[in-house]
Amino acid sequence: MVGLGILFWVFMFAVSSRVLGYFQSVEVIGDLLAHHLLAMVLLIFFSLLVFSHIITALSNLYLSTDLELCHSSPADLDELFLSRFIYTIADSSWMVIIFGLPVMMAYAYVYRPGPGYYVALFHLGFALIVVAAGIGVLFTMLLVNIFPAQRTRDIIMLLSIFLIVALYLMFRFLRPERLVDPDAFFSAMQYISALKAPDTPYLPSHWVTETLWKYLRGLKGEGTLLNVMLVWSSAVAIMVINMWTARAIYFAGFSKSQEARKRRGGRRLLDALTTLAKKPLGDDLASIIDKEIRAFFRDNTQWSQLLLLGALVVVYLYNFSVLPLDKSPIRIEFLQNEIAFLNMGLAGFVLSAVSVRFIYPAVSSEGKAFWILRSSPLSAKRFLWGKYALYMPPMLLLSGVLIIATNRLLQVTPLMMFVCSATMFMAVFGIVAMGIGFGALYPNFGYQNIAQVSTSFGGLMYMIFTAIFLAIIIGLEAGPVYVIFMAQAKGSSIALWKWFLIIPSFIGVVILNCVAVYKPMKMGTEAIEEYE
């Protein structure tokens, strides 16, 4: 892991240096670009720090299990709050520092500033972190006094998901690829004007940017001292405000956070959803499905990921709608169908990624309550097939969207539409079965956080096997599909001997899918039966 971190650090430094080196070579606007980039980077890091502190403060100040012991001790409330505040800073900032340092060092490498830059980077970086921490902690304290801490965590988590989704969609719809497309370039003056537009002058990140920029360019100016004073006075002020606020409301908020969560509404909606889902199944499987749906939609950390998934699908489809097919030297009808065929691999990868997040942990999600199923008359086989029945419909729907919608956007031939749809339809059966099977082979009922299950060794094995599965399917179909497609395009018939290759290939795909369903489910069943 350390090696990976060092590698990543070196990579970030190399890329940043490269970009900055390139900017230096660009006349007139090179420095503007570098300055703008610095401002953007520091603004992003500042925002991330604030956000990170909000989440960490909630945990460290209100939800941590050792807080009961701390509050029952004779420690002064100020001391307790301050210690937790410092701990929150350390907890929240280390990742931003690790990501940010190579970029800052790249600036130093390219611009060769004096020692003043490093001193300023160190103390202003610290002050910026304190300001971000202060804002984050203050926001958390105020929010917890309005909502209970458990609810606050849900709200923050949902807001963050919405924010990420909005930013992701916004970034994609801005079409940044136009910046490297000469045809999309607007006038140079407009471009320079955009670069020169200042960022918000009232944010601490702006003051730090201006100070560091002056050191990088070796410029001496009156503004430097003012900016430094602004950053530090903000840091001190926010600390004082936090201490005052903590004295007034922290303990009341902590006490409130001990309250049990009240059951929320939406029960009728869940009842309707579960009735629909379990209709065709036996009582025992219906109960499993009912329980899964309720637990899923009552856990904000789970269902909110559907928002991210939705954004992913939207951007996936949007990418296909803006493909510059008309600029390609290859004939469009060939290109479209080629892309559609290869899209199966991409869609399959997306389905696997979704599956490793939602389906692979399905068995482990029983958690320590697994004893209920073990001691019940429900057999391991029916248990796993119940899970399978639950996850098949949404995965089929997702695959339909990814393949049929994209193929319609590409305007592929009916043959290609049929091949791609049928192939993915069959592949979903295997992908889901492998998810359930591997999840049963590598269960983790004692997880602290369900996300740990997806990122485990078993999850990795699952991804590898699904990649191999999809690669074999595409490999088996590539030849036959090409032959049939070319024959259709040329209006000629297919030689008899070629059918002796085509038919076995497709039969091979069907057999592979059957094996991909049967084998993992069987192995998973045996693993669960033997599990202790």
Place this chain on the structure above:
Amino acid sequence: MIELLNLTKRYRDFTAVDHISLEVPQGALFGFLGPNGAGKTTTLKMMAGVLKPTSGRIIINGMDLSRQPSEVKRCIGFIPDRPFLYEKLSGNEFLQFIAGLYRMNHAPYLGKRIVELLEIFELSHWADELIESYSHGMKQRLVMCAALLHKPKVLIVDEPMVGLDPKAARLVKDIFKDQAENGTTVFMSTHSLEVAQEVCQEIAIIQAGRIIASGTPDNLREKAGVATGNLEKVFLKLTEGKTGIDEKSLSSS
């Protein structure tokens, strides 16, 4: 009703349960005593089908658990020592879920049965609240509701009094006695001698994975050579000099 035949459970070099054989008739309230780490929970988990024995057989209601696991489990209600439940379900939903597992969802008496059990265990007020807001004792009582929902012929109970207040403990003892009188076999593990003395008709004492004594309380007194006195004296006498005994684990409350 319950027969354990040379039941053994081995974990690599460690033998948790060592060739134990027991017979428990129908309608008996059977106590399974032993200090911590004696093998009580392991034995009960094997009987409930949660753990697979290394060797030996478990016959419940005339059926072999290894050959007919679903049929046997249909007759059993299991109450573990630690009530891990599905936190995102309400009490009511959890019992509906259990009813589904035992294929009772379409039984006409189900609704009434759930209401009745929740009332008995004083959980009616909390029936529609999520389990994550329940205290430990409430969770324990909900598990008992679930175990009794399908009217099992055998109740396997592991340390039922843990986390219960005196009122709840009294209620649970009365329920077990009532079940036994109505023909349900109750197989209960406890390290509380007082509870065993109060409710159990027959007792087996396990230590280091082996049964060291079994019988009625009078039988055990005779074996221990203790004419009078409570079960604590009997227990200490029977287990004295044996490895693994931990006198502090003998609870009189």
